[in-house]
Amino acid sequence: QVQLVESGGGSVQAGGSLRLSCAASGGTYSRVYMGWFRQVPGKAREGVAAIKRDGTTSYTDSVKGRFTISQDNAKNTLYLQMNSLKPEDTAMYYCAADGRRASCGTWWMNFEYIYWGQGTQVTVSS
Helix, strand or coil: CCEEEEECCEEEECCCCEEEEEEEECCCCCCCEEEEEEECCCCCCEEEEEEECCCCEEECHHHCCCEEEEEEHHHCEEEEEECCCCHHHCEEEEEEECCCCCCCCCCCCHHHCCEECCCEEEEEEC
């Protein structure tokens, strides 16, 4: 069973930066798509960024130019570099793996991914 463990969350002031990491272990999984999602209480989980096996990246409009998704396959680790953080970025952030059926039009959909981490909280104060 694949396990995903996120780290790197915390509390920062607006304009600050954080780097989230997601370490995968315990089994094999497809790297066709891997992604980062976020969720605030009372709202649906939102796709933030995704990366294809070939390194192609996708972002939701609200984070374009501020967030960067990357991966280190040798370390089985997914990253999300978040710069110029805003209060509206406050959420629980989750990594997702094995989006083998995802596409450029569906990478942001929860059901496209098989494995999920437990989440790491990001809080941005104004």
